[in-house]
Amino acid sequence: MRKKATGRGPWVNWAGDESCTPRRTLRPGSVDEVAAATKGAAAEGRTVRVVGAGHSFNDQVCTDGLLLNLDRMSGLRHVDAEAGLVTVGAGTRLSELNAQLARHGLALPNLGDIDRQSVAGAMSTGTHGTGRLLGNLATQIKALDLVLADGTTLTCTEADPEILRAARVSLGSLGVITSYTLRVVPAFALRAETRTMPLARTLDSLDDLVDGNDHFEFFLFPHSDAALVKMNNRTGDAVRPPRELARSVAEFAENGLFDAACRAGRRFPSQIPLLNRAVTRLMAPSSHVDHSHRVFASKRSVRFTEMEWAVPRAACTEVLQEILRVIDRERLDVGFPIEVRFVAPDELSHLSPAYGRETAYLAVHMYQGMPWERYFRSVQDIALAFEGRPHWGKRHLMTAEGLAGRYPAWARFQAVRSRLDPHGTFTNAHLRRVLGPVGGSATC
Ligand SMILES: Cc1cc2nc3c(=O)[nH]c(=O)nc-3n(C[C@H](O)[C@H](O)[C@H](O)COP(=O)(O)OP(=O)(O)OC[C@H]3O[C@@H](n4cnc5c(N)ncnc54)[C@H](O)[C@@H]3O)c2cc1C
Numbered sequence: 001m002r003k004k005a006t007g008r009g010p011w012v013n014w015a016g017d018e019s020c021t022p023r024r025t026l027r028p029g030s031v032d033e034v035a036a037a038t039k040g041a042a043a044e045g046r047t048v049r050v051v052g053a054g055h056s057f058n059d060q061v062c063t064d065g066l067l068l069n070l071d072r073m074s075g076l077r078h079v080d081a082e083a084g085l086v087t088v089g090a091g092t093r094l095s096e097l098n099a100q101l102a103r104h105g106l107a108l109p110n111l112g113d114i115d116r117q118s119v120a121g122a123m124s125t126g127t128h129g130t131g132r133l134l135g136n137l138a139t140q141i142k143a144l145d146l147v148l149a150d151g152t153t154l155t156c157t158e159a160d161p162e163i164l165r166a167a168r169v170s171l172g173s174l175g176v177i178t179s180y181t182l183r184v185v186p187a188f189a190l191r192a193e194t195r196t197m198p199l200a201r202t203l204d205s206l207d208d209l210v211d212g213n214d215h216f217e218f219f220l221f222p223h224s225d226a227a228l229v230k231m232n233n234r235t236g237d238a239v240r241p242p243r244e245l246a247r248s249v250a251e252f253a254e255n256g257l258f259d260a261a262c263r264a265g266r267r268f269p270s271q272i273p274l275l276n277r278a279v280t281r282l283m284a285p286s287s288h289v290d291h292s293h294r295v296f297a298s299k300r301s302v303r304f305t306e307m308e309w310a311v312p313r314a315a316c317t318e319v320l321q322e323i324l325r326v327i328d329r330e331r332l333d334v335g336f337p338i339e340v341r342f343v344a345p346d347e348l349s350h351l352s353p354a355y356g357r358e359t360a361y362l363a364v365h366m367y368q369g370m371p372w373e374r375y376f377r378s379v380q381d382i383a384l385a386f387e388g389r390p391h392w393g394k395r396h397l398m399t400a401e402g403l404a405g406r407y408p409a410w411a412r413f414q415a416v417r418s419r420l421d422p423h424g425t426f427t428n429a430h431l432r433r434v435l436g437p438v439g440g441s442a443t444c
Pocket residue numbers: 014015049050051052053054055056057060061070090091111112113114116117118119120121122123124125126127128129171172173175176177178300391393394
């Protein structure tokens with residue numbers, strides 16, 4: 001049975017394949033309670049981790065020390081619609097934030113494809129959507145409050161950009177973030193269009209598709225020659241969400257039917273190519289206009305694990321073709337589509353995977369209970385050859401030594417980390433692996 005990170009028992013992530021037993025799990029309701037819990041744990045020599053919604057695909061939340069859950073520190077605290085700024089509790093789920101923003105006629109300019117994450121979890125791992133002019137979600141952070149190991153609170157603003165740039169995407173390694181001030185935009189509607197296109201034509205016209213749509217992405221099913229393309233564009237047209245029945249049918253196709261195909265593929269891997277081709281034939285074109293947050297977020301009940309790479313946008317097609325070649329050559333049983341998205345460059349977070357370059361994100365998945373390591377390792381080797389950087393919230397097999405040189409601001413991040421968490425209170429095995437020990441030598 002799936003357990004939530006609210007009791008004293010084991011903690012399990014969304015995918016159900018990472019778990020740990022914290023010595024203690026607390027749900028503080030105020031900054032003072034966070035400070036007392038953190039200071040107390042540090043004084044006892046214990047480590048502290050924070051869990052958001054547990055939707056990361058790796059073990060970065062895990063601890064045998066203190067696990068903090070900030071669900072009680074949620075909701076909008078301050079709204080300045082004119083300035084386009086809101087302050088929000090770090091534990092707020094994106095779904096709740098979207099609903100509260102909508103009541104004020106506001107919205108986030110972009111989102112990923114689900115809205116179950118906490119704001120802090122999404123920001124801290126560099127979560128992104130798609131849109132060549134839009135950065136990952138953390139680029140919307142104007143300020144944040146951070147509780148350090150000694151219980152003091154640091155308000156990180158653009159007045160000290162070095163700390164803010166380290167903290168935006170920081171995997172919980174600097175302290176406990178208790179609130180954010182975010183830049184928001186007036187609420188907007190999107191026309192959402194989905195259709196299948198031959199893969200060859202999609203790749204031939206990729207630049208036009210990416211540049212010609214506000215939010216463009218595509219999914220391609222290995223062993224098939226079709227891509228499912230999704231184009232979301234801002235519109236002044238009236239909102240006309242799909243009827244409840246149509247929405248339910250679409251959700252059933254995306255979740256129930258797809259899950260059945262995945263189960264069949266897990267049982268009979270040799271049938272995966274056939275199943276993939278059948279799934280692409282079932283995908284019907286659709287078009288509707290809805291509020292942006294309702295268009296961006298989908299329901300995902302099929303459980304899987306995932307790896308995702310940020311590569312220079314110009315290398316996208318080549319990387320994709322290499323992945324398809326390796327799937328064929330090594331006869332990998334891959335039933336899940338590869339998802340391709342596009343993100344603007346930013347230098348606002350030292351650890352942004354889109355740091356300093358127009359970025360294509362390529363995500364590969366494996367259905368729960370199926371072996372993923374051979375596939376993911378092959379994809380990683382390909383991505384690394386194209387200057388790839390892994391998504392911090394997903395699976396990868398890298399260590400700090402291999403990552404340091406891929407991030408131009410790596411050493412600057414580590415300098416802030418050494419300053420804010422000198423004793424490694426907020427570290428765990430995952431962070432030691434991917435960021436190295438605090439004050440360690442894995443620098444560029
Ligand atoms: C079905 C599914 C769909 C997804 N879709 C997308 C997508 O479209 N785009 C994308 O980029 N990613 C996507 N992801 C990945 C997901 O957005 C990230 O893994 C995100 O971190 C999950 O948020 P969370 O609240 O569950 O964070 P958690 O996994 O709980 O935590 C993530 C990190 O944030 C830290 N953290 C959490 N709260 C705090 C805090 N208050 N202070 C300090 N550190 C904190 C944790 O310690 C941890 O290091 C998806 C994941 C799933 C399961």
